[in-house]
Amino acid sequence: GHSGPDAATWPWPSLFPPQPSLPPDFVEALRAVVGAPNVSTATAVREQHGHDESMHPCAPPDVVVWPQAVGQVQELAALCHRCRVPMVPFGTGTGLEGGVNAVQGGVCFDLSRMDAIAELSLEDFSVTVEPGVTRKALNKHLRGTGLWFPVDPGADASLCGMAATGASGTNAVRYGTMRPNVLNLRVVLPDGRLLHTAGPGRQPRKRAAGYDLTSLFVGSEGTLGFLTQATLRLHPLPEATAATVASFPSVGAAVACTVQVLQAAVPVARIEFLDEVMADACGRFSGMGLPAAATLLLELHGSRHSLAEQQQQMEEIVRHNGGSGLAWAQGLEEREQLWSMRHNAWYAALALRPGCQGYSTDVCVPISRLPDVVVETKQDLQASSITGPMVGHVGDGNFHCLLIFNSQDPEEAQRIHAFTQRLGRRALAAGGTCTGEHGVGLGKRALLQEELGQEGLDTLRSIKAALDPHNLMNPGKVL
Amino acid sequence: GHSGPDAATWPWPSLFPPQPSLPPDFVEALRAVVGAPNVSTATAVREQHGHDESMHPCAPPDVVVWPQAVGQVQELAALCHRCRVPMVPFGTGTGLEGGVNAVQGGVCFDLSRMDAIAELSLEDFSVTVEPGVTRKALNKHLRGTGLWFPVDPGADASLCGMAATGASGTNAVRYGTMRPNVLNLRVVLPDGRLLHTAGPGRQPRKRAAGYDLTSLFVGSEGTLGFLTQATLRLHPLPEATAATVASFPSVGAAVACTVQVLQAAVPVARIEFLDEVMADACGRFSGMGLPAAATLLLELHGSRHSLAEQQQQMEEIVRHNGGSGLAWAQGLEEREQLWSMRHNAWYAALALRPGCQGYSTDVCVPISRLPDVVVETKQDLQASSITGPMVGHVGDGNFHCLLIFNSQDPEEAQRIHAFTQRLGRRALAAGGTCTGEHGVGLGKRALLQEELGQEGLDTLRSIKAALDPHNLMNPGKVL
Structure with missing residues (x-):
């Protein structure tokens, strides 16, 4: 079972009117x-x-x-x-x-028992999967083909679930989020009718035929229908990969480095930011001994030849911004060690307060505003006595606070809730969004209203009412 | 005035019930x-x-x-x-x-007189434009910044118009179509309310906050509201550019070359196909003397260093597929000559039958099916006695027939209409779409129904009815 908090004292709105019991039989x-x-x-x-x-x-x-x-x-x-x-x-x-x-x-x-992988086409860079197929299962299936599916939110989530939440993660800066990587969805509508968002059996790489239903269902969080099959765009595996870590004198320096990397058109595959609390925690948790400083984890993909050039460009830009470190991990094992350190950030954060729970918030801001927003957020964390190491997909301006707290303590839960509302509003004030990748779900509904304004919310509601007039699909979410 | 055909004998459905005259005053x-x-x-x-x-x-x-x-x-x-x-x-x-x-x-x-360019942010790679700003005007404005807006449908269209039709063009294989390059839209809804699809004043590079209204309005062809401002994603200008032409022994060889280029992860910026009729016409019209053969026009973007590697990879793959030609144009003038030949394809096609008009059809199929679809289409053109050189964004599986005919001749118009319906159905049978970039407009409404099926069309209709219940926005289009 789930030893979660008490709904009655939980500060995020999560209580709904009691529902009638199921009809007889x-x-x-x-x-x-x-x-x-x-x-x-x-x-x-x-x-x-x-x-x-x-x-x-x-x-x-x-x-x-x-x-x-x-x-x-x-x-x-x-x-x-x-x-x-x-x-x-x-x-x-x-x-x-x-x-x-x-x-x-x-x-x-x-839907986990519907797990067929169908219609892999290497020439078309596409594959069709049922909802039980996870991203790791798909990439295992693709071994030896020279292709892969790069979207990587960390968890081994189902690909249809990733489509439903509009997931992204570390590779999005290079390969995009789920949305541009879904070519077609087979959807069961709330009344049982079957919809193919790009038409039945179709998978062109682009379409201009009517409203983009695929993009509408990607990120709809189960509120418009069931995603029972997804046709995905695959990518060629890079010939060579190199990864590294660099430490910076400040958040601003790490972000300036990121902007310059993007401006120089270095086709960086991953560019992950850790604040000094997170870097220290990850370093200790993994035994890798990372300096407690603003840190970038970088990964480059390319041909062997182009990789050398990318590395050189990257080194110059990192040094120009006062960065240090930069031992390149090129072997698979070394790289896996580095990324497992990043992927264990959650557990490294939890280890900061044993016995507590974690809540990973998620906002995304224009990259020019990122240093200010991060610095203000760090001040807020300190003023609120909250343990909240920060980690972000900095190439997209997307970052998370991993808030570690005792969820059974209503006062602490209340403090965390108030912090996340302030963080969301800070992102909105900076021209950003209250969620770059985790979705609205239960926790961000109030912030979504502030983000979109009345006309935006009314437009979402009218779409929901048009496609699910009886509000039966995942009620209480998003809207 | 427009010396167009007679609506009464025009074979595409374009006659609508007479409308009441405007109310007094x-x-x-x-x-x-x-x-x-x-x-x-x-x-x-x-x-x-x-x-x-x-x-x-x-x-x-x-x-x-x-x-x-x-x-x-x-x-x-x-x-x-x-x-x-x-x-x-x-x-x-x-x-x-x-x-x-x-x-x-x-x-x-x-909307051409609303032409402000606002909020250019070089760090955020974004700019906000009003509907009177064309893509060339924007790129002129961006000169010297190191950034550009790459989506290029050929015409110097307005950027909001390009968003409305979901335009793409020659660069889409590398930089994407309009959809992933629009971050926010300011929309006037049919009743005059103002909607910002990503919330007012927002421009994060990614969002997971509610249904993707931006993607819904991109490609809605004016049927859901007025796009009165678009916030666009900009890209770093490539350090170096090289372009070339290669001739192939067959359509299949040219397409196989394209697939191998994509599989080798050569980040090709443009890869355009001309069939032998089009190559011959373009060569003669431009005075460049292109062989009458299946042809690829290629453009590479990168650092000076990486460009050399890309060129070498490209040469190997072209030769492997029996291609010849490959004198690289690296200077601006030489490249402009090459691309003006491509961009004049329309006029080169019209010159094949002086005094006639042209109709550019547009379908998109999975790339593995492209050789068969092109070959069958060429047989169909011949059997139907139609002049229709072919040109395509082959990296996306998207191609056009430039149908040259006397639009005042009802019999010929009928023959052209029947051909375009067969072409659309051939694309659908191959798992493609009836339009990859031109949109549905008036001409593709019947094909859209076949493409999406009843559930798909019903879903589009319910969205249209939810956002424009009185069917006032651009009525008669798409649906």
Whole structure:
């Protein structure tokens, strides 16, 4: 089970009006569609499906179903639609804003058993996957083909889940977020009809045929329909890769270095920022002994020949900005050590206050404003006595505070909540967004309203009402 | 005036039920908003605004207005909305599928006099432009900054118009289409309300905050609202550029070369295909004397150092596929000569049948299917006795037939129409789209239905109905 906080004292709005219980014989009707072993009302199973990796209080669905095929998803959705029962799509449960929490009960659709990888086309750089396929499973499948799928949010999330939340991560500066990497989606609409966002069986690299439904469903966080298949754009594996770490005298110097790298058109693949608290924590957690300073982790992809030039350009720009370090890791093992240090940032942060929980916030600002926003945020953390190391995809202006706190302590939870609201508003005031990649989910709904304004929110609401008039798809999220 | 074909015998559906005339005093009310000199009902002006560069019959609006500021666009829209008068946005009129033709009359909003370039941020690689700013005007403004806006559909279109149609062009293989290059749009909704698709004043490089309204309005072809400002993503100018032409023994060889270039991760900036008819016509029109063969025009961008490597890789792949030619044009003048040959393809095609008109069709297919689709299309052209040289953005699988015909001859127009329907269906059967970049406009509505299927079309219609319930924005287009 999930030993989460108490919903009654949890400062993020997460309490919803009590829902009517399921209609009589409803669970039997679900069993008739998918078979009894693929339906569960066990408390442990429901609780396991009532939360993601964030600290939002567990909100279990009334029942969990495991459809095995798209036709079953359609039948189940039609059934829920007829009975006006809420539906929540579930992938790997690795989200960070409470996207799967069943705050209005209903049926959780666990799509992990639909896991076919179909229609790999090496010439077209494309592949079609079902919702049970994770990014690591896909890249394993692609071994030896010379292609890979680069979007990497850290967790081994399902690719359809990554499409649903509009995920991105460390490689986005070079390869883009999920949105430009999804060519087509097969969607089960709330009433059970089947939609192919780019038309059935299509996968051109670009389209100008009608409104871009693919981009609309990417990032819709399960509120418009079920993503039951995604056609993805693949990329050629780089011939050579090199990674390094550099320490800087200040946040401003690290960001100036980043801007100059982008201006010089160095095709950097990853450029990750750690503040001095995070660098120190990661260094100690990994045993790599990183200086407690503003730090950049850099990765370059290219041909062997071009890599040498990129490294040289990078070294010049790093030095120009007072950076030091820069031992290049070119072997796979060395690079994996470096990135495992980065990917363990979460655990390194948790180790700063053993026994506490973590909440990873996420904002994104124009890069010119990043130094000010980071410095102000660090002052705010200090003034609020909050442990919150910072880590960011600095090439995109996107950064996270890993807020470590005792979620069972209502006062501390309240303090963290107030901090995240201030951080969100600071990002908005700087011309940024309250979420660059984690999504709105439960936690960012109030900030979304401030970000978009009334006309923006009304436009989102009218789209939601047009596609899900009975508000059955993942109710309580985003809007 | 536009000496176009007769709407009564024009085979593409372009006749709409006659509209009621404007309400009494309506034109006076328009004048009260923008001033009398900014309103015209003159026949010549209306006809000039009743067509684009395609051969769809001219459909003049009842009146043309030139708003000078976004507040005026809002007032005018609110007025039209109250009186239920259709509204048509107009940029440079350089579209290719009849997007601006006022098939149900109403008010044409000519936005060319709103031409401010605001908020250029070199550190953030972004700029905000009003609808009167064309891509060439922007790039002129950017001279000396080290940045540029690469999306290049050929015509010197307005950037907001390019956003409205989801334009792309020769550079898309490297820099993407309009969609990933638009960060925010200021939209006047059909009832006059003002929407900022990414929130007012915001320009983060990525967002996960609610449905992606920016991507929804990009490519909406004026059917959801007026794009009155666009915040665009800029790119660093390449340090060095080289371009070349190579001739191939077959279409298949040219496409195989393209696939191998992409697989080798050569970051090609432009890779344009000309079939032997087009190569011959372009060679003769420009006086450059190109062999009548399947041809690739290639452009590479990079540092001086990396360019040499790219050129070497490219030469190997071209030779491996039986290509010949490959004198590299590195000076600006030489390159401009090469690309002006490509950009004059339209006139070179028209010169094949003096006195005739041209219609540029546009489909996009998965690249693995491109050789078959091109070869079948060439057979179809021959069997149908149609002059239609082919030119394509082959890195995206996108190609055009430049159909040269006498649009005043109903029989020939009918033959051309039947051919374009077959071409569209051939692209759909190959897993492609009926339009990769020109949009649906008037000409592709029937094909769009086949492409998306009933559920897809119903979804587009419900979005349209949600945002424009009285069907006032550019009625008769897309849907």
